[in-house]
Amino acid sequence: GDSVTQMEGPVTLSEEAFLTINCTYTATGYPSLFWYVQYPGEGLQLLLKATKADDKGSNKGFEATYRKETTSFHLEKGSVQVSDSAVYFCALTGNTGGFKTIFGAGTRLFVKA
Amino acid sequence: DAGVIQSPRHEVTEMGQEVTLRCKPISGHNSLFWYRQTMMRGLELLIYFNNNVPIDDSGMPEDRFSAKMPNASFSTLKIQPSEPRDSAVYFCASSPSTGTSTDTQYFGPGTRLTVL
Numbered sequence: 001g002d003s004v005t006q007m008e009g010p011v012t013l014s015e016e017a018f019l020t021i022n023c024t025y026t027a028t029g030y031p032s033l034f035w036y037v038q039y040p041g042e043g044l045q046l047l048l049k050a051t052k053a054d055d056k057g058s059n060k061g062f063e064a065t066y067r068k069e070t071t072s073f074h075l076e077k078g079s080v081q082v083s084d085s086a087v088y089f090c091a092l093t094g095n096t097g098g099f100k101t102i103f104g105a106g107t108r109l110f111v112k113a
Numbered sequence: 114d115a116g117v118i119q120s121p122r123h124e125v126t127e128m129g130q131e132v133t134l135r136c137k138p139i140s141g142h143n144s145l146f147w148y149r150q151t152m153m154r155g156l157e158l159l160i161y162f163n164n165n166v167p168i169d170d171s172g173m174p175e176d177r178f179s180a181k182m183p184n185a186s187f188s189t190l191k192i193q194p195s196e197p198r199d200s201a202v203y204f205c206a207s208s209p210s211t212g213t214s215t216d217t218q219y220f221g222p223g224t225r226l227t228v229l
Contacts, residue, residue: 043223
């Protein structure tokens with residue numbers, strides 16, 4: 001079945017550091033890929049998405065490129081801020097099976113001032 | 114837009130009691146999802162509805178859990194009887210359900226359940 005694997009956390013960075021959170025997936029066909037973010041005490045919210053191969057999703061300085069050849073969707077940001085501290089979830093929605101969304105385990109990011 | 118509304122935000126109950134969690138999806142959204150989040154198991158999909166009909170309830174842990182969606186603007190998740198291992202944050206989410214894989218899910222703020 002479909003699955004998502006993302007790097008384990010926590011990831012601890014200093015402010016203005018470069019961020020990469022790795023995400024790889026297994027799916028049949030051409031799923032849509034998502035990054036969701038969860039701030040403390042809140043529900044998940046969409047950060048960015050890409051719906052076909054080679055698409056780049058971007059938002060708030062974060063970027064991720066849909067790489068079908070490596071089945072990856074790594075999240076990057078050039079300069080993190082303390083306010084980026086949160087849990088980040090990689091997810092996919094397949095094109096079969098009722099469009100069920102599969103979430104990764106989440107990666108907690110701490111950014112120090 | 115008010116977003117997805119969940120109530121209560123916090124619930125503390127004793128083992129054996131019935132618990133009912135409530136959700137109002139975003140108006141116009143056709144799909145509704147119930148998730149459970151714990152440190153040990155992460156985010157788990159319990160059940161989802163499309164046009165008020167349960168599509169996949171394979172994530173419902175056991176018969177103690179039940180979910181209903183009597184109309185497009187309201188859903189409940191009931192646990193009877195509750196047990197301490199049910200303690201978790203329960204999220205409701207809705208999506209517009211365009212019939213493609215591109216739909217974004219919109220999450221509510223969650224209900225933090227503690228069963229003593």
